Amino acid sequence: DAMVIQNPRYQVTQFGKPVTLSCSQTLNHNVMYWYQQKSSQAPKLLFHYYDKDFNNEADTPDNFQSRRPNTSFCFLDIRSPGLGDAAMYLCATSRGGTARGYGYTFGSGTRLTVV
Amino acid sequence: AQKVTQAQTEISVVEKEDVTLDCVYETRDTTYYLFWYKQPPSGELVFLIRRNSFDEQNEISGRYSWNFQKSTSSFNFTITASQVVDSAVYFCARSGGSNYKLTFGKGTLLTVNP
Numbered sequence: 001d002a003m004v005i006q007n008p009r010y011q012v013t014q015f016g017k018p019v020t021l022s023c024s025q026t027l028n029h030n031v032m033y034w035y036q037q038k039s040s041q042a043p044k045l046l047f048h049y050y051d052k053d054f055n056n057e058a059d060t061p062d063n064f065q066s067r068r069p070n071t072s073f074c075f076l077d078i079r080s081p082g083l084g085d086a087a088m089y090l091c092a093t094s095r096g097g098t099a100r101g102y103g104y105t106f107g108s109g110t111r112l113t114v115v
Numbered sequence: 116a117q118k119v120t121q122a123q124t125e126i127s128v129v130e131k132e133d134v135t136l137d138c139v140y141e142t143r144d145t146t147y148y149l150f151w152y153k154q155p156p157s158g159e160l161v162f163l164i165r166r167n168s169f170d171e172q173n174e175i176s177g178r179y180s181w182n183f184q185k186s187t188s189s190f191n192f193t194i195t196a197s198q199v200v201d202s203a204v205y206f207c208a209r210s211g212g213s214n215y216k217l218t219f220g221k222g223t224l225l226t227v228n229p
Contacts, residue, residue, distance in 0.1 A: 031215070042206060042219040043160075088158050094215065101148055101215035102167075108159040 003027070006091050006107035013081050013114055021076040021110045023091030029105070030096030032074040034066060037088040037109075049074060050096060078112075086114045117141045119207050121220035128197055129228050136192040136223045138207030144168070147211025149183065149190045154204045154222070166190065168211070197227045 004025045013019040023032065031050050035043035047056045049068040063085070065077040078085055091107040120139045128134045140149065151163040164174065166183050174181045178195045194201055207220040 033216070040224075042221045045216055045218075048216065090160065092217070101210035101217075103165060104150075104162075104210075104217055106160040106162075108157075111158060 004091055004093055004105050004107040006089075006110050008110060009108065011110055011112050013078075013112065015083065015114055016080045019078050019081055019112070021078075021089050021091075021112070023074045023076070023107055024072050025074075025093045025105070026072070027093055027105060028071060029093035031094045032068060033092040033094070033104075034074070034076050035090040035092065037090060039087075043090055046076070081112070081114045083114050086112055088112075117143060117209065117211075117218065119209050119218055119220035121205075121207055121223050123223045124221070125224045125226070127226045127228065130199060131196050132227075133193060133195050134197050134225065134227075136194075136205050136207075136225065138190045138192065138220060140188050140190065140207070140209050142168075142188070142209065142211060144211040147209055150208040150210075150217070151181065151190075151192050152206045152208065152219075154206060156203070160206070163192075194225075197225075199227050199229055201225060202227045 007022050031048055033048040034046045036046050037043040045057050046060045046064055047066050063079050068074045088109045088111050090109045092104045094104045118141045122137055147168045149166045153161040153163055164181055171183050180193045182191045204222045204224050206222045208217050210217045
């Protein structure tokens with residue numbers, strides 16, 4: 001089945017140690033999003049790629065970076081994780097063009113713990 | 116920012132009760148989409164429904180129904196005869212216009228007690 005896959009499902013990292021979360025899709029969607037969801041809060045958009053164009057949200061900390069080497073993969077890099085970065089990270093995709101905004105496919109998320 | 120407001124932070128009901136989750140949205144767009152998602156404790160977001168701004172027909176899917184009213188900018192979600200498995204956080208969200216990013220409300224935690 002076409003889907004959005006996030007690995008790993010759970011990630012434990014040390015304070016200050018760089019960590020990378022990955023997302024892959026088989027839907028051939030133009031747009032890939034990364035959301036951060038802290039406990040008891042709504043998902044918050046960090047950034048997204050429309051094809052190769054990177055779009056950062058104004059309030060996303062510099063500590064968060066992203067790469068999209070090809071259509072299928074997108075990575076979230078946290079350069080120096082702090083305790084406040086512990087959260088669920090959700091990857092999502094959507095079509096572009098006139099279909100944009102029409103529907104989103106979410107991965108199962110990666111739950112990041114910082115120790 | 117065009118906000119989505121879910122005024123109910125938490126709702127607790129007894130099994131078999133009907134429950135309505137409220138959602139009010141802001142929009143300056145002519146074309147927009149509204150969504151409901153369910154998030155069980157495992158954390159994944161489960162898509163429930165999408166409505167576009169041109170379709171105000173209410174929808175029923177089994178025990179779930181949705182009431183979309185543009186006049187009040189509301190998109191409410193009703194669960195009939197609730198079950199323990201309905202316990203989850205429910206998010207209302209919108210996208211639209213030139214902004215195809217999905218904006219979520221703060222969510223409503225629904226607890227259905229046996």
